[in-house]
Amino acid sequence: MSERKKKISVMIPTYNEEANVCAIYTAVREELLRSCPAYDYEILFIDNKSRDRTRELIRQICAADSHVRAIFNCKNFGQFNSPYYGMIHTSGDCCITLCADFQDPVEMIPRFIAEWEKGYKIVIGRKTRSRENPIVYSLRGLYYKILRKMSTVEFIEQFTGFGLYDQSFLQTLRDLHDPTPFIRGIVAELGPERSEIEYEQPRRRAGKTHNNWYSLFDAAMLSFTSYTKVGMRMAEFFGFLVAALSFLFGLFFLVAKLVAWNSFSAGYAPTMIAVFFMGGVQLVFLGFLGEYVMAMNTRIMNRPLVVEEERLNFPESAAPSEESETETVTL
CATH class of the missing domain: 1.10.287 (Helix Hairpins)
Structure with missing residues (x-):
């Protein structure tokens, strides 16, 4: 009997990413096949109620490739809940999270996996430079420096959630039952010893960013109220x-x-x-x-993280049943 291949899950959250979704799928798939041929893989898209053609394109991808799965939310549940929900519904031995806009470099996937194979349960990407708005980059860095001084948690500067998470840590996330999860704080507070890989954040490949000053303020207040007094x-x-x-x-x-x-x-x-x-x-x-x-x-x-509208390419045993639906959506 042949030994089971380890499975790599790549989770990609989307919201109005019609200009990027096909390109990011192709880039991730090619990177996995070229650099990580010894592993099985899945790509999970979780869509936060896009208003453009994103869902239509994801349907086409799922129909053509059984390695691709999708979860469609019935509404937009925010920039934190949706990716978190996607992470805890991956089935691989580890999960790599990255954005659909190419600001998280796809070529770092094999580097994450190499560090994971050394025994690290968490491998994160930490920005040292960014080609995006320098004011936002500087303010974000300043904010996390201040937050580290105010909190007992050692927050990670210039960390957006981009990284690899072992299945054992994903189980910790499932057991939290936190309706307002802040993955950057959870990694710093509850995560085991991690490896950090520095990178330069490239510009968004196409489309317009959905982050604005209000969403950045919302993220700041979530971390502030969750981890400081x-x-x-x-x-x-x-x-x-x-x-x-x-x-x-x-x-x-x-x-x-x-x-x-x-x-x-x-x-x-x-x-x-x-x-x-x-x-x-x-x-x-x-x-x-x-x-x-x-x-x-x-x-x-204690409302659910998200409420699903539809799943694509999930096995029937993984779909929410009438008896287990409440448990599934409130993880």
Whole structure:
């Protein structure tokens, strides 16, 4: 009996990627066949309710190649839930995640596998340079430096999730049951010893990026509320400080009035400045509090990561049944 080949899963999330989906499939398939012929493989697309021809093209690919599978979400479930769901529904001995826009270099796949074969359960790609917007690249790096200072978790700078994950770590992800997963934080917090491979991020091959300042802010707040207490601690310490300073200023004005400074008058300016200043501070910290409350609310409701609309090329035993549907979608 011949020895079973190890199976490599490549998971590619898509959203309006009609300009890239066929090219990324061809590039990944050719790289696997050329550089990794000793392995079996599967390519899993998970589509986040694309509005263009992405799904039509994925259907054509699945019809032509049985190694390709697809999950179609019934709605857009965001930039974190959908890829996470795709990862935990791969069937290989390891899973490699990469974006459909070619900003994650396909040629790094054999390098990831080589490090995995050395015994590393996680092999990640870490950007050292980027040909995209230099301002966003710099701000992202600065943010993760700040986050590392604020958190007990050693966050990985310039890590987007691009990498290889052993099946043992994927089982950890399945067991988490986190409705708002942040894979970059989970890898840093729960992942075993990892190997890091540096690379230069190329430009997007075609199409327009779907990340904007709002989505970047959403990612920042998810990591901030999931892995730090600093927002609420800042509010506490600042509250104590302002209370102490207010007491001292109040005591100063009281003494000034009592000790014959009858003509002493500062007018309304200090009062107005203090009111507006404190109003702004309160709004900022109410915003922080709201972010924490929203994060807790999402976890308490424990909604499914995604709700599937359709699967392609999955074996019948892997499809959600009526009895196991709830368990499948709430992993």
